[in-house]
Amino acid sequence: MRLKTVMCLICTTVLLASTSAHGQPSAPSTQELLSRFGNAPNGLARYDYLIAVMPLLKGDDKSLAQQLLATVESELGLYNEAVMTFPFDNRVTPPRSTPLPQPDGWQNVDAADAVTELAAKRNIVMVNEAHHDAHTRELTLALLPRLRALGFRYLAVEALSQKDTELMHRGYVTENSGSEYLLEPLYGEIVRQAIRLGYIIVPYDVDNAGEEDRDTDQARTIYEKVFAKDPHAKLFVHAGYSHIDKAAGNLGDGIKTMAMQLKQLTGEDPLCVDQVQFRDVAVGGLDFGFYNSVASKFTSPVPYVLRERSSGAIWSSDPQRHDVTVVLPPASEQDLDINGVMKSDVLRREVVLPRAPFDVSQRPSWLTLNGKRVPVRISTDLCGGQIPCVVEAHYPTEPDAATPADRYTFLHNHSHNVLYLFPGHYRLRAWDASGKTLQQQDIDVPAH
Known part of the structure; x- marks a missing residue:
């Protein structure tokens, strides 16, 4: 078959x-x-x-x-x-009554540090992602050890199937663990590292749930799996888009979000952290408007938040829905109108694609995870003349079916690129569209 x-x-x-x-x-x-x-x-x-x-x-x-x-x-x-x-732009324009932060009154700080500080007083922390933009997974990876040190014991992850009963014992996701999202290397790394750190993984998606019932089912599943058994539990949730909103509206009229319903069930006010509103959707183009107005004035190699200099308060672009707004650095500084070419309303959103020069094959620098991973050169020599060809790096004890540490797909022959890997031992595997292994090679990535 x-x-x-x-x-x-x-x-x-x-x-x-x-x-x-x-x-x-x-x-x-x-x-x-x-x-x-x-x-x-x-x-x-x-x-x-x-x-x-x-x-x-x-x-x-x-x-x-x-x-x-x-x-x-x-x-x-x-x-x-x-x-x-898919430059999906669901970013919501901030209200005009809330001026965008300026450097004279605000300073940028590492989002992982700021969220950890705020999480010390909460029992539920919720972070969202854009499913096709893996940059929105970097922050969750950085938060895992910090929140674990604060006593957070449970990690609820969207896209996991409740049918993968061997996940905690096995220690990594496979192609049968849930939806395609889990096959992306950073998503796989979130689950892998969480298990290593001692989190209990909580799958909460319900099969065949309709859009109107989905958030209700998600909240109820989390409550029954966590708080009904452990009333004083500390929970970290990684979810998609508006499921973490603290007010209705973005999922459709009348739909109460998972965060809203989880608060009702537990009596706990979750710390809701948004990172899909202020992110670069103009990769290879130019982004004008409110994202550009903030990201061009504050620079950081990692996801960051803005702290008011006078009060120490953390900025939210939509306080009704989110406690914290995270700004993701652009994939390239060239994605921003840093020279003020476009004299537009700072709240008017406009994306212009494409721009030149732009090398789409140059992988984004955020894949180093703030210097924790190093680039390892790979080439089509591993592909044996077969194009397209996938080259991926597996941890030595994990099989081909496991989501790898990183992978890259060659679409053109006689080319090279890099994988981003933590120091350690790996098994490189090249394969084609039939799934056939073309070549394998063991490598060691030295500490830097």
Whole structure:
């Protein structure tokens, strides 16, 4: 059955989906698109299918395919491409009654340090992410050891399946642990490091939950798995987008968010940390507006928050919904209008794509995780002439099915790039769209 699926996918890739009676390729239905995507044997096969079928799609189906492609590109280590493919801009313009911070009254501080300080007085900390933008996972990785030291014992993670009952014993996620989000290396690292630190992992997504019931089911599941058994528990939640909002509205009229309902169930006021509003969605372009107005005035190599110089208060762009607003540094300084070329209203949002010069293959510098990981050169020599080809680094005790420490996908022959790895021993593996291993190599990454 697996072979039949692979062969069908390869045929689809070559023929650009189904063919009409006139011999011309025709667009798949939404159901067929999702079915072929879901049945593909691996991320590279999913990528090949979406690239092939994309020119046939229009409207909502094309937007859906772009979102799926961005998720796959993130999984494959193509982080610039992921944001460029789906520059999803759900950022909410701050109210005009709340002026944007200026350097004379505010200073930037490391977000992990500031959130840890605030978390000392809370029992629930919630951080959100943009699913296709792995940069929104850097902060959670930095917070894991800090919050564990404060007594946080539980980590609730979106996208994990409750069916993976061996996760805690095994110590790492696999392709059967939940949704495709978990196959992205930094997401896998969040779960891996949390287990090593002694967290109890709490899957809370409920299968087949409708959009209107999803947040209710999520909050109830977390309550039953954690607080019903341990009333004084300290919980860290990593969730998507508006599920951490402290007020309704962004998920649709009348839908109470997971954070709101968890507060009702537990009586605990969660510390809600947003990092999707002030992030770079203009990778390879120029971002004008409120993100540019803040990010061009404050610089940091890591996610940061803004602290008022006079009061010490931490800034939130939307205090009704979030306690803390995190600003993610741009993928490149060139993504910002640092010279004030665009004389626009600072609250007017505008993204211009693309810009030149821009090398999409140059992986973003934030992948060093503030210097904790080092670049390790790789090339298509590992691919044996097979392109496209994925090169990934596995921890030595983990199998091919485990989400790797890092991976990169070569789309062109005779090229090279880097993986970002913690010091240690790794097994490099190169593989193609059928999942076949092309070559393996053991490497040691020295401390720097």
